[in-house]
Amino acid sequence: MSDPDERRRQFESIALPLMQGLYNTSLRLTADGDEAADIVQETFLRAYRTFDNFRPGTNARAWLFTILYSVFANRYHEAKRRPRMEAVEELEAPAGPESDIALVAAWGSRWNPEVERALRRLPEDFRTPLLLIDVEGLSYEEAAAVLGCAVGTVGSRLFRGRKLLYAMLQEYAHQAGYGKHSAPDP
Amino acid sequence: MTDNASHLGATLQDLLDERLDAARQTEVLTHLAGCPQCRSELEALRWVRDVALKQLPVEDVPPALAARVVAALDVTDKQTVRRGWRRRTMAAAVLAAAAVVLLLLVSPSSNGDTLPNAVARDFVAYRDGTLPLTLHTSDVAAVERFFVAGGAPFAMRVFDLGMMQYQLVGGRLHRLRGRPSALFVYSGPGDRNLVCQMYEGQLADLPRSDDVREHNGITFRVYRAGTVTLVFWQEGPVVCVLASDADAEAVIQLAYAKAVKV
Ligand SMILES: [Zn+2]
Numbered sequence: 001m002s003d004p005d006e007r008r009r010q011f012e013s014i015a016l017p018l019m020q021g022l023y024n025t026s027l028r029l030t031a032d033g034d035e036a037a038d039i040v041q042e043t044f045l046r047a048y049r050t051f052d053n054f055r056p057g058t059n060a061r062a063w064l065f066t067i068l069y070s071v072f073a074n075r076y077h078e079a080k081r082r083p084r085m086e087a088v089e090e091l092e093a094p095a096g097p098e099s100d101i102a103l104v105a106a107w108g109s110r111w112n113p114e115v116e117r118a119l120r121r122l123p124e125d126f127r128t129p130l131l132l133i134d135v136e137g138l139s140y141e142e143a144a145a146v147l148g149c150a151v152g153t154v155g156s157r158l159f160r161g162r163k164l165l166y167a168m169l170q171e172y173a174h175q176a177g178y179g180k181h182s183a184p185d186p
Numbered sequence: 187m188t189d190n191a192s193h194l195g196a197t198l199q200d201l202l203d204e205r206l207d208a209a210r211q212t213e214v215l216t217h218l219a220g221c222p223q224c225r226s227e228l229e230a231l232r233w234v235r236d237v238a239l240k241q242l243p244v245e246d247v248p249p250a251l252a253a254r255v256v257a258a259l260d261v262t263d264k265q266t267v268r269r270g271w272r273r274r275t276m277a278a279a280v281l282a283a284a285a286v287v288l289l290l291l292v293s294p295s296s297n298g299d300t301l302p303n304a305v306a307r308d309f310v311a312y313r314d315g316t317l318p319l320t321l322h323t324s325d326v327a328a329v330e331r332f333f334v335a336g337g338a339p340f341a342m343r344v345f346d347l348g349m350m351q352y353q354l355v356g357g358r359l360h361r362l363r364g365r366p367s368a369l370f371v372y373s374g375p376g377d378r379n380l381v382c383q384m385y386e387g388q389l390a391d392l393p394r395s396d397d398v399r400e401h402n403g404i405t406f407r408v409y410r411a412g413t414v415t416l417v418f419w420q421e422g423p424v425v426c427v428l429a430s431d432a433d434a435e436a437v438i439q440l441a442y443a444k445a446v447k448v
Pocket of ligand 1: 192
């Protein structure tokens with residue numbers, strides 16, 4: 001008979017430190033603070049109820065993100081509230097020579113509102129691998145487990161996502177007039 | 187499908203994320219050395235991964251969410267216990283004597299354990315990383331909101347110890363030998379930890395302490411458990427305790443500074 005207090009303590013040790021990453025991911029999946037919080041709460045509840053199936057020493061992050069994504073997908077995909085898929089061509093990067101890394105990189109550390117905005121515009125299929133791998137630091141394999149798809153699929157979505165994001169940010173930089181006149185004030 | 191086909195495309199990402207075997211990597215690097223277009227594409231991917239996405243702000247967990255999660259876990263615990271008790275009651279109908287024994291075994295027994303011991307254990311568990319905080323923030327008001335949202339059954343306040351070089355780390359709705367406790371933690375000079383707990387109770391119920399101090403008309407009971415110093419005092423219906431591995435007198439001075447006569 002396992003001690004319920006001990007079980008609770010074990011669960012908290014494993015799961016609570018991941019709450020911030022789960023919340024941030026949920027926030028960027030839903031773009032809605034209340035929804036994000038509901039999803040995190042349900043994730044913890046489901047995880048706790050099925051904690052006996054979790055084998056200590058296995059990957060808690062992949063386990064919790066899998067639950068989170070499943071809760072999110074159930075709510076958003078079935079309720080057809082899935083954020084509208086923008087025509088990807090519309091977002092596609094203008095190829096090659098116009099890419100101007102110096103222009104984009106020189107804008108330094110003042111990108112974050114634009115990064116956030118561009119992420120929101122990314123179709124969910126491309127946004128999710130970015131969030132899991134580049135923001136939360138999951139491996140390709142972990143992200144594939146979370147999303148229930150092949151590792152190769154995760155890689156190609158990540159590639160598209162990164163390229164689209166770059167294209168959007170470069171576009172913002174051009175719109176902001178940066179590179180045409182002078183550097184933005186420091 | 188002429189020029190583009192010979193460029194690296196998605197293979198650039200495999201290089202960036204170190205997913206190529208040595209032979210392929212050599213080929214790719216050779217191509218890169220002679221191809222400005224692929225180099226620029228690689229730099230763009232790297233910039234997105236290492237600069238742009240790393241700028242995203244990390245949003246703090248709202249105190250109300252942390253409290254809701256704890257409450258939801260509590261509800262699940264209660265349901266589990268109730269189901270457990272029902273099963274045991276059925277067993278009692280079958281074999282009363284055995285069931286009584288079972289109930290005795292199951293009910294939490296804390297004989298021989300004292301509150302100061304439990305507080306010291308919590309301190310060590312926190313320091314060793316086995317007692318997780320629910321809410322991580324240095325914002326005093328956020329931790330107070332978290333306790334209120336979590337239904338802490340008594341009025342409590344979280345200390346601002348910034349003046350004393352102690353930075354708030356976060357809090358958890360805790361249980362101290364079965365009673366609800368508001369637990370919050372600070373990090374002090376020299377990476378010393380300070381764990382504070384508040385619970386409903388009476389100072390008089392504590393066992394004999396190693397030391398008793400009086401300051402501004404308030405009584406402080408001081409315990410030592412190894413390198414850990416515990417200082418208890420009463421504020422109305424609430425007992426406050428500080429636990430720390432900092433110098434004992436420093437812990438006592440912190441208590442003096444923050445205790446309020448009620
Ligand atoms: Zn090339």
